[in-house]
Amino acid sequence: MADEYAAVKRGKLILKGDRPKAKKRKHKSDKKKSEGSKVDxxxxxxxxxxxxxxxxxxxxxxxxxxxxxxxxxxxxxxxxxxxxxxxxxxxxxxxxxxxxxxxxxxxxxxxxxxxxxxxxxxxxxxxxxxxxxxxxxxxxxxxxxxxxxxxxxxxxxxxxxxxxxxxxxxxxxxxxxxxxxxxxNKAKEENKSVLPDEEQADLSQVEVNYVKKFQKFQDKKLRLNDGGVHELKKAKKDGTLHETLLDRRSKMKADRYCK
The missing domain is CATH 2.80.10.50 (Trefoil (Acidic Fibroblast Growth Factor, subunit A))
Structure with a gap:
């Protein structure tokens, strides 16, 4: 197993609809609950x-x-x-x-x-x-x-x-x-979008976060593209946000992965 995968956690099995052990009588309401929580x-x-x-x-x-x-x-x-x-x-x-x-x-x-x-x-x-x-x-x-x-x-x-x-x-x-x-393996009621840490902010801050992550300058000074946020909004809608951010960093020669 590769070392890079050592930190990956396996999901635990969660079973629903277990019957209470102490109850002897089964009421109609209990039956409905049991039917509504069938095990997959x-x-x-x-x-x-x-x-x-x-x-x-x-x-x-x-x-x-x-x-x-x-x-x-x-x-x-x-x-x-x-x-x-x-x-x-x-x-x-x-x-x-x-x-x-x-x-x-x-x-x-x-x-x-x-x-x-x-x-x-x-x-x-x-x-x-x-x-x-x-x-x-x-x-x-x-x-x-x-x-x-x-x-x-x-x-x-x-x-x-x-x-x-x-x-x-x-x-x-x-x-x-x-x-x-x-x-x-996530709980089915968890429907929140999972985004990278760099994208847990508005689009202008997202660009700053990625520049900080990938910048190659020794002086650590930010060099941001002067393109407007509207370009990023359109890219996000079209599904090309990461590509657009990379292109903007490339124009500023601010990304160590840019050739």
Whole structure:
């Protein structure tokens, strides 16, 4: 296990609807409560990780399951594979857990435990080597007839190569190798968006936060782009906020990742 994943915490299984031990009689009201708090059997089989079925729930810790109890796993070279199947009742391993963020309307971004965002190359290989979220790092979930698929920015579906278990995004149609389950282990009533610490502020302060994080100047003086906040507002709405912030820092030569 990579050292970078040592700090990732596994989710605990929370069961609802346990019957009180002391009560002998079961009233009608108790029956209704019991029916309204059924245990998710599928979640139990996956260590408390439940199936996500709406974009609002793709935040925080998530995993992507291809095949029974087999999850997309990050490699230290920036590529991805599908790990060996887990025993029933076990959740994903640390390297199979990603952090999800909203990235525009009906889209999301994923960050691996190595601190890199998942994207797709022009050849259709899923890679995790980006420090910011641009168009290539945005993914769109597709749900139809109870099945889930993940669409890349190139309009190709994420899939698994059956020959070597590598993770690709090359198919224009969703089939057996493209169907997956996006899973979360957070409490279902928690629907708050999970944002990086740098974005827990208004947009003008967000830019300052990122400049401070990535600036390369030894004198530590801030060099901010004189573009207006309206540009950032539009970028956030279009799902290109990270790319726009990086471009603005690049123009000021204020980012150590800018070439």
């Amino acid at each position: 059997e599928d979640s139990i089989k996956h260590g408390g990780w439940w199936k996500v079925s709406k974009i609002e729930d793709i935040t925080g810790s998530v995993s992507i399951e291809f095949g029974p109890n087999s999850y997309v796993s990050a490699l230290d070279n920036g590529l991805f594979t599908v790990g060996a199947p887990h025993d029933e009742g076990d959740g994903p391993s640390p390297e199979e857990i990603f952090t999800a963020f909203p990235a525009g309307e009906n889209k999301f971004a994923l960050k691996s435990g190595y601190g890199k965002y998942l994207g797709v190359s022009k050849e259709g290989t899923v890679i995790g080597r980006s420090d910011a979220v641009g168009p290539m790092e945005q993914w769109e979930p597709v749900w139809e007839d109870g099945k889930t698929a993940i669409l890349s920015s190139l309009n190709k579906f994420m899939s698994v190569n059956p020959e070597d278990d590598s993770v690709l995004a090359q198919s224009t149609a969703a089939g057996q190798h493209e169907f997956c389950c996006i899973r979360s």
